[in-house]
Amino acid sequence: MSAPQPGLLAPLPAASRYLTFRARPGADPRAALARLAAHPHGEALVIGIGASTVAALGGEVPGLREATPLAGPGQAVPATPAALWLWLRGDERGVLLHRGRELAALVADAFIVDEVIDGFVHRGGRDLSGYEDGTENPEGAAAIDAAIVDDPRPGLGGSSFVAVQRWIHDLDALAAMGQAERDGCIGRRLADNVELGDAPPWAHVKRAAQESFAPPAFILRRSMPWAEGADAGLLFIAFGRSFDAFEAILRRMVGAEDGIVDGLFRFTRPRSSAFLWCPPLVDGRLDLRLFDET
Ligand code: HEM
Numbered sequence: 001m002s003a004p005q006p007g008l009l010a011p012l013p014a015a016s017r018y019l020t021f022r023a024r025p026g027a028d029p030r031a032a033l034a035r036l037a038a039h040p041h042g043e044a045l046v047i048g049i050g051a052s053t054v055a056a057l058g059g060e061v062p063g064l065r066e067a068t069p070l071a072g073p074g075q076a077v078p079a080t081p082a083a084l085w086l087w088l089r090g091d092e093r094g095v096l097l098h099r100g101r102e103l104a105a106l107v108a109d110a111f112i113v114d115e116v117i118d119g120f121v122h123r124g125g126r127d128l129s130g131y132e133d134g135t136e137n138p139e140g141a142a143a144i145d146a147a148i149v150d151d152p153r154p155g156l157g158g159s160s161f162v163a164v165q166r167w168i169h170d171l172d173a174l175a176a177m178g179q180a181e182r183d184g185c186i187g188r189r190l191a192d193n194v195e196l197g198d199a200p201p202w203a204h205v206k207r208a209a210q211e212s213f214a215p216p217a218f219i220l221r222r223s224m225p226w227a228e229g230a231d232a233g234l235l236f237i238a239f240g241r242s243f244d245a246f247e248a249i250l251r252r253m254v255g256a257e258d259g260i261v262d263g264l265f266r267f268t269r270p271r272s273s274a275f276l277w278c279p280p281l282v283d284g285r286l287d288l289r290l291f292d293e294t
Contacts, residue, residue, distance in 0.1 A: 002158035002280035002287050004148050007046040008222065008239050013089040016119035016224050017096040018164070018235060019104060020274065021084040021111035029053050029083075030291075032110035037286035039106070044099075047286060048085035048162050048276030059291040063149075063161060063242050067275040072255030075265050077165075080272040084111050085164060087237075093118055115272075117166065119224030119235050127234050128169055128225045129267065131186050132193045136210065138218050147220035147239035155289035158280030160239045163246045166226070166272040168233040174267040185263030202263040207253050210245070217245035233268060243275055 023029065036047060051064050067079040086103055088096045096118070104113050127133045138146045151157040174182065183189050187196055187203025199206055210218050219238040226235045238246045253262035280287045 002155065002282050004144070004158050004160060005041065005046050005278055005281055005286075007043045007087065007089050008147065008160055008162070008220070008278060009143060010043045010089075012121065012125065012222060012224060014091045014121055015089075015093050015096055016235075017088040017090075017093070017100050018115075018117045018119065019086040019088070019100050019113055020082045020115040020164075021086075021104075021107070022114045023052060023056065023083040024108075024110050024112050027110040029056050029110040032107040033057075033286075033288060033291075035106050036103070037288050039103075039285075041281055041284055041286060044089050045103075046087040046089070046162075046278060048082075048087075048164070048278045050081055050083045050085070050274070050276050052081060053083045054277070054291075057291045061159075061277050061290060062156070064277045065243070065275060067163065067243075067273045069273075070251060070254050070256060072261055073259055075254050075261050075269070077250060077254055077270050077273055080274055082114065082164075082274040082276060085162070085274065085276050093120075117226050117228065117235055119226050122225045126225075127223075128171065128227075128232055129174055129182070129186070130190050131188060133223060133234075134221055135188075135193060136205070137221050142218070143220050145241075146218035146245070147241060149241050153290075155280070155287050158287070160278040161241070161243050162276050162278055163236075163238045163240070163243065164272075164274050164276065165236040165270045166233065167236055167268045168231055168271050169268045171232065171267070177267070185266055187263075200263070201260050204253070204262050204264045207260070207262045208249050210249075213245070213248050213252075217248045219245050219249070233271075236270075239278070 187199035187205035255261040
């Protein structure tokens with residue numbers, strides 16, 4: 001029986017390290033992925049595979065595609081494809097650094113590290129803007145329903161599709177706003193996390209209200225703050241049983257539907273955006289049966 005990678009459903013860890021890889025030109029990824037699959041797999045690791053890697057394997061994952069760039073009034077979301085993505089989860093940054101190096105060496109014949117970012121917990125689960133993140137996340141059975149593919153085909157059921165975006169905050173712009181304007185960008189009060197009854201139409205929680213979409217657009221968010229030198233922001237992560245819910249929300253956020261741009265863009269912008277597929281596990285190992293040669 002295939003099962004989801006447990007790390008994507010588990011609560012956020014104290015520390016994360018995200019490794020994004022591109023393909024080594026001309027290399028066959030099969031052996032590198034087999035080595036990753038042989039690696040013991042628990043809550044400490046989530047693996048995502050990009051559409052280009054699936055194509056290099058000669059396989060097909062129904063529903064997997066690259067992110068497409070989006071634009072709305074004055075705002076654009078890039079698309080930055082990745083061949084492989086590893087989310088290392090743990091308690092301590094140094095341990096994750098070394099584990100990341102080991103895993104990167106394990107796949108180095110086929111994948112080149114493109115970007116490494118460390119994620120951390122800020123004040124018990126807040127974005128660096130100070131607002132609590134994850135309040136309206138589905139939980140338990142609803143989280144599984146939102147994030148996990150329900151399909152009888154071996155190697156597909158239990159998998160998940162993930163959108164990974166690095167948002168970079170303009171903390172000076174945020175600091176220059178009054179408290180009411182900041183609360184209006186999010187649609188919740190910083191002081192007590194209560195949703196504003198009179199939130200403006202651009203308020204993030206109004207733009208993203210999952211139940212306001214048809215069909216409802218539930219996603220499982222697992223984002224964490226990041227900081228590097230003077231730059232900082234949110235490593236936004238959303239797991240879904242497809243990319244549809246995520247993309248519907250993002251289209252509305254950027255104003256592609258009605259010209260109203262999400263208030264978030266007043267202090268943050270996405271610098272990267274990648275779509276990947278997270279295979280299920282079978283007997284505690286990555287289940288890559290979809291790519292078995294026949
Ligand atoms: C820097 C980027 C972002 C920040 C700082 C941010 C922050 C927040 C905050 C503070 C909330 C309210 C509390 C909660 O329910 O979690 C929220 C809700 C939400 N966000 Fe974001 N968010 C960001 C990007 C995104 C993106 C890119 C999407 C999806 C495309 C998204 C989807 C949602 C959803 C679905 C909700 C819950 C809405 C509801 O059903 O009430 N967010 N976000």
